Structures are given as structure tokens and as C-alpha cells.
Amino acid sequence: MARYHIETYGCTSNRGESREIERRLRDAGHHQVEGPDAADVAILNTCTVVEKTERNMLRRAKELESETVDLIVTGCMALAQGEEFRAEDVDAQILHWDEVPEAVTNGECPTTTPDADPILDGVIGILPIARGCMSNCSYCITKQATGRVDSPPVEENVEKARALVHAGAKEIRITGQDTGVYGWDKGERKLPELLERIATEIDGDFRVRVGMANPGGVHGIREELARVFAEHDEIYNFLHAPVQSGSDDVLADMRRQHEVAQYVDIVETFDDYLEEWTLSTDFIVGFPTETDHDHEQSMALLRETRPEKINVTRFSKRPGTDAADMKGLGGQTKKDRSKAMSDLKMDVVAEAHEEMVGTERNVLVTEQGTGDSVKCYDDSYRQVIVQNASEYGLEPGDFATVEVVGHQTVYAFGEPI
Ligand code: SF4
Structure with missing residues (x-):
């Protein structure tokens, strides 16, 4: 969980986008703080109406960069004139506003609401199915707050899903730190059964989106999960499985519970079962022990598996984690690797969307x-x-x-x- 500071300039559209960023950060358990010097990450939502505003945005970005650990720049100027920030040597991640919440997480899983009650937001029902995870990633502070996975019975979650649909939900978002390990604490992973029961036992026209599931948990249930996706139109053909690195050495140092080959197995299984599906994954760039070769392996994995949605996070230390005690890489190295991966991501994602045109x-x-x-x-x-x-x-x-x-x-x- 990160402490963040956000500043918004310009029109009502920018303000609306900042509100949405704040909402998603709050839902993921992050805390807003007053002032950049108390924050792990500062977010600058920029405007670019006139030249004077641009100069102000560049000046403010430089100030924020010196006052906080990490800076993210988004908004109109970031997208239209991102090069100006780079030309001024502002050390920031430049992102579309939609990508900001994921970047703030620093590779950690989202946290569910403390009481794990479902929330209805318009026609979107958010259903936390379990709290906690089965891992102990070396860079994560979320784990300290949430502990091991604690899974309520399938029946209880089906009833919560039913109540959301009856209350008007058209899209149910199944969430948790790691949805793939739901049930593990009770001796059997239950995500496929839960999805099957929601799809077959609840009347109504609705869709279900499965939230983040780490490859370590999905690998053992990949066939069942892909089959349930294939058999039920209610379930979006979408899997968010954050691989984080293409190097097994780095994954070991991160204490992730999977290897690269397991992630590739999952992708191949879903390819076998589904005619079209969306793979979403995350990469952490610049982990302290990541070598040039490790970085190249991550780039190669991205090229090979071609996810349609990719979150690239530049590693930053969170106090109290084991990774915070590791000797870090230089800022320029992290910056260069992050830019290389972000450029590749843009090409891969743009190609996937280009292929949709005309369908x-x-x-x-x-x-x-x-x-x-x-x-x-x-x-x-x-x-x-x-x-x-x-x-x-x-x-x-x-x-x-x-x-x-x-x-x-x-x-x-x-x-x-
Ligand atoms: S899976 Fe790893 S990153 Fe996610 S909450 Fe657990 S320890 Fe943290």
C-alpha cells in the first residue's frame, strides 16, 4: 500500500479522471497524504492549454520530482508532449490516466475492503471473494496488512453475487489479493467452481470479470479455469496474471511462487481453449538484482506472449520490505529499462487494438x-x-x-x- 499525493490542473475532464484515479487507489488500499514529501509517489495530472501553462507544468514536475520518491505524470500534456518532460530530464513515469492506479501499486496485489463486503457502484458490483494470499513477495507491504488467504465458502460468495445481480449489477468484478488461490486454505482451490456456479445458478444478464490471479495459483487449475471460461458466456475471456519478470533468477529474488515456464503454460492452455481472450500482465522493471540479461529476458517474454494489457512498474523501495534493504540499481538504468519496456508495450498493445478494427x-x-x-x-x-x-x-x-x-x-x- 502506497501513500500518494495527487495534483490536478486544467479542465473538468482532468478533474474527473483524477477522481477516478483516487477512487481506484482508495479501493486498492492506498492512502492519500497531504504534500509530496509525505508520499511514496506523487501524481501530476497536467493541462496544456497555453504555453505559460506548459512552463508551469514543467516547473511543478521538477519540484515534485525533488520532493517525493517517485513521480507519475499524466493528463493532456503528458500524452501530447511527453517528450518535453524527458527533454527537461524530469525523472517521471509518463502514463495515460487509466494506467496510473496500477503503476502506483509497485507490483503488489490490490487489497480488498477491510470487511470484504460487496460494493455496488452504478452497474458494477465488486465482490471480494477472499482476503490475503499464499505468497511472501520480497517487495510487498500489502502482505503485512492482509496475511494468509482466508476463504469463505463458495456458497457464501454465490449468494453475495446473487444479491449484487438482484440489486442491479451487470458486471461482477471478482476481486482479492490473489483470486487464483481462493480455497487453498481449505485444502482445494475453488475459483473454477465458484465461477461455474455463478454462471449457472444466478438468473439474469450479466458478466463476470475475474480479478488478479498470480501465475503460481493459476497454474494448477489452468485447465479447469480455461474450460469454465470457454463454456460460459457470462465470464469475460480475460485473465490478469502478473508475471513481473521474464527471468527465473529475478522471480526467485522477488520470492514469487512461479517460474516463467509456468506462466507460459497458462498462456498456452488459454490459447488452446479460447478463440479470443485477453491476457493482462504486469512487469516490474529495475528490481535491485535485475541484470541487463534479465531485462532482455523480460522483453523477450513480452514479445513472445504479446499480452493485450500490460502494466509496467518501475521498481521503487517500500519501507519495511526485504527488497528495500537490497542494493538498488541506478536511477538512469531503471529509467532506460522502463522506457524500453514501455515503448515495446505500446507497440504490442496498439497492434492488438488495430486488429480489432473492422470486427x-x-x-x-x-x-x-x-x-x-x-x-x-x-x-x-x-x-x-x-x-x-x-x-x-x-x-x-x-x-x-x-x-x-x-x-x-x-x-x-x-x-x-
Ligand atoms: S502475492 Fe505477493 S505481492 Fe501479492 S499480496 Fe501476496 S505477497 Fe504481496
Whole structure:
């Protein structure tokens, strides 16, 4: 869990995006603090309306860089003129706002709400199925707060899911530190059974998104899980399995509970069962013991498995963790590796979205977007934005068929058919 400071400049759209960043950070257990000097990470949401504003943004970025451990720059100027920050030698991660919450996590798993009660947010129902994990990653402080996995019975979670659907949820997000180890503490991993029962026993038109599941937990249930995904349209064909590194040496130093080959097995199994699916993964770049060769192995793994969604986090030390005591890499090395991986990520993700153009997709509208747009997700949990939504009468909770007519790097644009 990180302490963060956020500053927002410019229009109401920027402010809305910052609110969403704050909401997601809060849901993941991070804490907002007053002032960058008390924060692990500062977030600068920039505006670029006039030249004077640009100069102010660059000046503020430099100040924040010197006042906090890590800096993330997002917003209009970051996306349109990210090079200016680099030209001024500002040491920051430059990200689309949607990527900020993941980057703040520093490779740790999200935390669930303390009482693990479901939350209904519009048509999205958030269902924490268990608390805790079975790992002890050397860079993680979340573990200190959450402990070992503690899994309520499947029946209890099915009832919570049913209550969410009855209350109006159209998308159920199954969350937990590590959903793949749900049930492990009771002697049997139960995620496939839970999904099957939600899909078959609950009446209604809804979708289920499975939250983060570490490769170590998924590997042993990969066949069952892929089969359940394939058999039930209710479940998005989406798996978030954070590999974190393409080097087994680094994974061992991180004390991850998987090896690279197991992650590749999972990808191959899902490829065998599903015609189309979305692989989401995370990489930590610049872990203290990561050599140039290790970094190249991570780059090669990314090229080989080509995830459609990738979170790249530049390693930073969290106090009280074992990794914080390791001798770190130089800032420039971390910066160079992070840039190389982020550039590769952009190419891989853009290619995946380019391939969507011209295809027809069934989507669920989940949220209002900016202006008169709505945010939708297709069966593989790829984000599709429909503009002029009121003309089509589309609102959150509706299902529609769209043709993909274009894309940005991390999402597509669709028009209802
Ligand atoms: S799996 Fe690792 S990173 Fe995730 S909560 Fe457990 S110890 Fe932390």
C-alpha cells in the first residue's frame, strides 16, 4: 500500500479522471497524504492549454520530482508532449490516466475492503471473494496488512453475487489479493467452481470479470479455469496474471511462487481453449538484482506472449520490505529499462487494438465516459468507447453490438450496428 499525493490542473475532464484515479487507489488500499514529501509517489495530472501553462507544468514536475520518491505524470500534456518532460530530464513515469492506479501499486496485489463486503457502484458490483494470499513477495507491504488467504465458502460468495445481480449489477468484478488461490486454505482451490456456479445458478444478464490471479495459483487449475471460461458466456475471456519478470533468477529474488515456464503454460492452455481472450500482465522493471540479461529476458517474454494489457512498474523501495534493504540499481538504468519496456508495450498493445478494427463485438455498457460517450467492454474485456451515446440511447447496463471503427493505444472506438 502506497501513500500518494495527487495534483490536478486544467479542465473538468482532468478533474474527473483524477477522481477516478483516487477512487481506484482508495479501493486498492492506498492512502492519500497531504504534500509530496509525505508520499511514496506523487501524481501530476497536467493541462496544456497555453504555453505559460506548459512552463508551469514543467516547473511543478521538477519540484515534485525533488520532493517525493517517485513521480507519475499524466493528463493532456503528458500524452501530447511527453517528450518535453524527458527533454527537461524530469525523472517521471509518463502514463495515460487509466494506467496510473496500477503503476502506483509497485507490483503488489490490490487489497480488498477491510470487511470484504460487496460494493455496488452504478452497474458494477465488486465482490471480494477472499482476503490475503499464499505468497511472501520480497517487495510487498500489502502482505503485512492482509496475511494468509482466508476463504469463505463458495456458497457464501454465490449468494453475495446473487444479491449484487438482484440489486442491479451487470458486471461482477471478482476481486482479492490473489483470486487464483481462493480455497487453498481449505485444502482445494475453488475459483473454477465458484465461477461455474455463478454462471449457472444466478438468473439474469450479466458478466463476470475475474480479478488478479498470480501465475503460481493459476497454474494448477489452468485447465479447469480455461474450460469454465470457454463454456460460459457470462465470464469475460480475460485473465490478469502478473508475471513481473521474464527471468527465473529475478522471480526467485522477488520470492514469487512461479517460474516463467509456468506462466507460459497458462498462456498456452488459454490459447488452446479460447478463440479470443485477453491476457493482462504486469512487469516490474529495475528490481535491485535485475541484470541487463534479465531485462532482455523480460522483453523477450513480452514479445513472445504479446499480452493485450500490460502494466509496467518501475521498481521503487517500500519501507519495511526485504527488497528495500537490497542494493538498488541506478536511477538512469531503471529509467532506460522502463522506457524500453514501455515503448515495446505500446507497440504490442496498439497492434492488438488495430486488429480489432473492422470486427463486430458484443459489448456491455458499464460506465458513462467523458462528454456524451460511454465505456463498454466486449466479451474479452477489451474496452470500447462509443461516442454520441445519447443518439443511440445507450446507457450503463445496456448490451449492444458494435463495429470497431478505430482505436487509441489502450482502447477501441465502436459504432452501434
Ligand atoms: S502475492 Fe505477493 S505481492 Fe501479492 S499480496 Fe501476496 S505477497 Fe504481496
